[in-house]
Amino acid sequence: MTHASHDLTLADIARHLNVAFEGDGKQPVRGLATLKEAQSDQVAFLANRAYLKDLVATRAAAVLLHPEHAESCPVPRLEIDNPYLGYAQLSQLFDPLPARDVPGIHPSAVVAASASLGEGVSIQANAVVEEGVVLGEHVVVGAGSVIGADSVVGDHSRLHANVTVCHGVVIGQRVILQSGCVIGGDGFGFAHDGSRWHKIAQLGGVVLGDDVEVGSCSNIDRGALGDTVIGNDVKIDSQVQIAHNVTVGDHSALAGCSGIAGSTHVGQHCMLGGGAGLAGHITICDGVQITGMSLVTNSIHKPGVYSSGTGAMSNAQWRKNAVRFKQLDDIANRLSRLEKNHRGQM
Known part of the structure; x- marks a missing residue:
């Protein structure tokens, strides 16, 4: 109400x-x-x-x-x-929220001298704005939020409390970042020498288009070399993971707990259901809908609705089906032999 x-x-x-x-x-x-x-x-x-x-x-x-x-x-x-x-x-x-925005800098906020602040900016308690940051007009930086060095935030964008925008991130106009999300954290990049892992410095950034919304506790990792790019009017739910160098096209929507592995391209007007997962280095064309809990391991080149996995059933039925699933290869081979015998008798 x-x-x-x-x-x-x-x-x-x-x-x-x-x-x-x-x-x-x-x-x-x-x-x-x-x-x-x-x-x-x-x-x-x-x-x-x-x-x-x-x-x-x-x-x-x-x-x-x-x-x-x-x-x-x-x-x-x-x-x-x-x-x-x-x-x-x-x-x-x-919506009562805009009425509570008071332009100005709270006494407890820390704003670097080199930061550029547009007209009507509101920086709330304990927020940190680092060197070289550019904030457009009427940007709201919520309590406890951090904007890393050399990042840019477009006009009328809002960071709710405790948002982290890392260095070198570009955020468009009218963007909403919900509490706890992290934009521009390091991507999951490591090289293995046979005995241990070596970290790969993540040298790219993140670019968010206009009218993007990112839900609470979601992560968009910075690119390893080029940028991770989120298009205009993309809506991202809570607890979503977007890995380094992913691109998401305009007007797409990602539901909660979905995840996209590195260097995958998602087209425009796509929808990912809750818990859906996309493997890395694949391409999803425009106009694709992935239903909840689906796992996509290969590129999709034709618009439409795609699903994987099975719906819930009684545990007893699931256990029977799990046994049969293990037998599918043997059943397929037996069926193939029967078909060959049948053709040979014709």
Whole structure:
């Protein structure tokens, strides 16, 4: 449930979405809520048919919905082809976070003399901004965050508390980095001499495009030589690992706990489900969706949906299938022999 810091009206909401509405335009709207929980001063939305059962009894001030459901709505309605997108746009009106941003440098923050700060920058308690950093206009550096030397952060970007941006990282405009993420840490690069490992210095950087969001406790490693590059409008969930020299194309999305090994290229408009893993040095073309917990070890050159692994089942059934899996090679050989014998008898 959300509440606005100032009152809006139903007419304000409709103007923001550029949609028509039915009802009292002066009706105050103080927040958003679900169909079931909404009160008479809150707007609800219907984006999933599974919640149609909650529409008929809603007490919301108005409901954001597709025109096909308009006749079932007992309260004023805001008709829109994509209600979930409309909800996303409305949520920005009720977000209290920007109102708490105070431009200036907190007394406990450490900012290098050579750092360049744009207009309206907010640097919060115990943050560190190192030598040669460039911060664009209205950048917010959250409490305890660190921005390494010679990094660049574009206009209107936000680092939440305890974000680490290492040296030589380039971050675009309107980027959101959630707490605990690390951008530009060393990639996993080591050479083995037969008895021990020798570290390879990671000499590249990381480049994040505009409108990127990185979830909490996710890691994007710097390149070994060239840069790790994340395109525009890429959305990365929490606890995601992106290794050195990976490239991710514009408008792709990576769900939680997914991982991409080094030097892999992911195209535009791709989606990785939770826990999906991509092997290193492969290419995923544009428009590919990898379902959750899938393991991809070879390049994909055709758009579409790809899966691996099996769904959950009872342990007893899984144990039987595991035994059969070990027997697949023998079964395949026996089947091949039977087919040859059958052809020989024809």
